[in-house]
Amino acid sequence: MWLTRPFCFLTITLREEGVYHLESVDLQQQIMTIIDELGKASAKAQNLSAPITSASRMQSNRHVVYILKDSSGRPAGKGAIIGFIKVGYKKLFVLDDREAHNEVEPLCILDFYIHESVQRHGHGRELFQYMLQKERVEPHQLAIDRPSQKLLKFLNKHYNLETTVPQVNNFVIFEGFFAHQHPPARKLPPKRAEGDIKPYSSSDREFLKVAVEPPWPLNRAPRRATPPAHPPPRSSSLGNSPERGPLRPFVPEQELLRSLRLCPPHPTARLLLAADPGGSPAQRRRTSSLPRSEESRY
Numbered sequence: 001m002w003l004t005r006p007f008c009f010l011t012i013t014l015r016e017e018g019v020y021h022l023e024s025v026d027l028q029q030q031i032m033t034i035i036d037e038l039g040k041a042s043a044k045a046q047n048l049s050a051p052i053t054s055a056s057r058m059q060s061n062r063h064v065v066y067i068l069k070d071s072s073g074r075p076a077g078k079g080a081i082i083g084f085i086k087v088g089y090k091k092l093f094v095l096d097d098r099e100a101h102n103e104v105e106p107l108c109i110l111d112f113y114i115h116e117s118v119q120r121h122g123h124g125r126e127l128f129q130y131m132l133q134k135e136r137v138e139p140h141q142l143a144i145d146r147p148s149q150k151l152l153k154f155l156n157k158h159y160n161l162e163t164t165v166p167q168v169n170n171f172v173i174f175e176g177f178f179a180h181q182h183p184p185a186r187k188l189p190p191k192r193a194e195g196d197i198k199p200y201s202s203s204d205r206e207f208l209k210v211a212v213e214p215p216w217p218l219n220r221a222p223r224r225a226t227p228p229a230h231p232p233p234r235s236s237s238l239g240n241s242p243e244r245g246p247l248r249p250f251v252p253e254q255e256l257l258r259s260l261r262l263c264p265p266h267p268t269a270r271l272l273l274a275a276d277p278g279g280s281p282a283q284r285r286r287t288s289s290l291p292r293s294e295e296s297r298y
């Protein structure tokens with residue numbers, strides 16, 4: 001679907017050095033509030049017990065959030081935030097189609113949300129395309145952190161991603177993943193015990209398991225070692241979300257968007273925009289001071 005209204009994108013990464021030197025502390029505060037609100041809305045939409053995206057978590061990692069904003073929205077031209085996608089590079093051990101472990105560090109889709117009132121209008125694709133372009137990756141190069149059914153359908157429809165390579169962690173990769181690893185995927189000795197690979201391959205959503213596990217004896221269902229090609233919807237482990245009516249705009253726009261008219265960019269916003277706040281994606285990866293495995297996963 002072609003988007004006719006003026007839309008713009010914000011690219012935010014809170015750990016990049018430049019962002020800490022924003023001229024306006026107020027702007028940074030507002031952006032942090034927006035990220036918190038988006039994280040909560042996404043968690044609610046996915047029936048998660050807690051947000052996996054928050055400003056405080058983003059300050060301790062190098063994840064990047066792309067936000068889609070409708071610049072022409074109401075009230076009074078202040079615009080409305082439509083959704084976001086959070087991505088980040090992670091070291092993972094993934095199985096190839098011969099079940100050999102490969103150490104890779106792909107770009108991972110960690111969280112993705114479009115407001116309920118405008119889903120299936122093409123906004124998700126618009127945002128996803130923008131992210132692909134900025135990160136300079138192809139869809140089949142991505143690893144997806146426990147995708148919802150909606151996201152699996154989305155990837156199938158827009159990018160023909162259907163055949164998955166079965167994994168023992170929560171990440172989903174698709175056929176073609178190994179053809180495009182740069183640098184080439186490192187082969188490891190054949191299959192090790194699952195326990196050995198967990199520290200590297202933990203999902204951002206791992207901590208949620210603790211929160212959602214029902215008390216004994218309700219927690220006795222056997223665990224699957226290998227997620228199915230199409231993992232069950234999150235509601236299967238978390239319960240169905242209650243029916244609810246249309247949501248009100250989830251961000252108090254008047255307050256939060258006062259300083260967020262970022263199209264076209266103004267000086268204060270420049271550091272936040274996709275026009276390379278911290279260099280190319282490759283440069284951003286290289287600036288990490290911590291070993292990847294020690295970085296916070298949130």
Ligand SMILES: CC(=O)SCCNC(=O)CCNC(=O)[C@H](O)C(C)(C)COP(=O)(O)OP(=O)(O)OC[C@H]1O[C@@H](n2cnc3c(N)ncnc32)[C@H](O)[C@@H]1OP(=O)(O)O
Pocket residue numbers: 042045046109110111112113114115118119120121122123124125126144145146147148149150151153154155157
């Ligand atoms: C790693 C993770 O982040 S997993 C979590 C992913 N996020 C969620 O599940 C939160 C709730 N869902 C959403 O926020 C959105 O539906 C997104 C982000 C998945 C997709 O954004 P949208 O703006 O709806 O996508 P867009 O309009 O570009 O594409 C629509 C396609 O997405 C898929 N899709 C979107 N919503 C649904 C739905 N309710 N049921 C089934 N498929 C859906 C379909 O393939 C759909 O095409 P169709 O309408 O022809 O069937």
